[in-house]
Amino acid sequence: MSRDIAKNNNAQEFKNVKYLLTSSMRTLILVVLYNKKKNLNEIRDELHKPSATILHGLKELEENNLIKKDRKYYSLTSNGYLLATNVIKLIDNWHSIEKNKIFWNNHDLRGIPENFLNKLYLLKDAELISSTTSDLSNAFNKYIELISASKELTIILPIYSENHFKYIIKLLKSNQLNSLTLLVNTEILQTMQKSRYLKKSLIENKNVEILETDEHIKLFLTYSTDFMALTLFFKDNHYDDSQIIIDNHKSAIKWSKELFNFYSRR
Known part of the structure; x- marks a missing residue:
């Protein structure tokens, strides 16, 4: 039984990581919000992308309970923070190997x-x-x-x-x-x-x-x-x-x- 649970958890984690990595915008938004909450203008200034593109990514992440919005500010949920932590490690691992x-x-x-x-x-x-x-x-x-x-x-x-x-x-x-x-x-x-x-x-x-x-x-x-x-x-x-x-x-x-x-x- 425990093996089935572990297998399902691994499958869900893979699905979550795949969901992020198939969209550079979703990944970038999570990384940008990793250390502090930010409004749309701050996110746009860091990513140098159009507001419409960023808003689309924000909406998708919010629907998947990875970010939340409080007035004008966006921040990571607990799930979003955990996922962002692993994504950043993956990026740094890749950088370390590639370098x-x-x-x-x-x-x-x-x-x-x-x-x-x-x-x-x-x-x-x-x-x-x-x-x-x-x-x-x-x-x-x-x-x-x-x-x-x-x-x-x-x-x-x-x-x-x-x-x-x-x-x-x-x-x-x-x-x-x-x-x-x-x-x-x-x-x-x-x-x-x-x-x-x-x-x-x-x-x-x-x-x-x-x-x-x-x-x-x-x-x-x-x-x-x-x-x-x-x-x-x-x-x-x-x-x-x-x-x-x-x-x-x-x-x-x-x-x-x-x-x-x-x-x-x-």
Whole structure:
């Protein structure tokens, strides 16, 4: 019975979203009214559309209980607000994907759980840094630049990389880096334990917390209080260090923190 109810709810939500997206005017009106109520003149000034076209859209939305009119002012109903929230997320998600489509299209996304893929709108301001034939280390150098300015780092490290270890240890020894939380799989940790240097500098370092997982996580994630950085694997399972997504906005850092917690809890 509950499955039938969920199915019907999903069907109704799809119908509502389809109803909006088949008309750019209806969608635009909901977005314009999202933050505050407005009169016809204010809506027209924002949308730069004829009054007759806007009024037609307003009437349709009012008939579907998505907006309401109080004297001269239009505002969203509760249903309208919920629907507008999801539409804005959808638009931002699309923008986020489209902005860095080379990055998302070229890589294996299976390391990012579905509920995090649905929140890619939180990375809509992310910047893609790519290496070039004239500078093969451009992405890696940008990463080192970012972590070198950080006091605390949290990292999902899916590969055994002496290059990364070298720079991280250098930051720890110079007291530039005060705290490091590292999530690695069992295979990587066992390899680290075989190295006296890594054992002493990382595993036994009081400022380093190492978390172990038996999963082979398909993403390289780093975040601090000031930035997040993400690199992925190619679809053939090879790690790609030539492209990196970076973002210094709170929304992206929050997304990263929650993604790290998702894996660390498992």
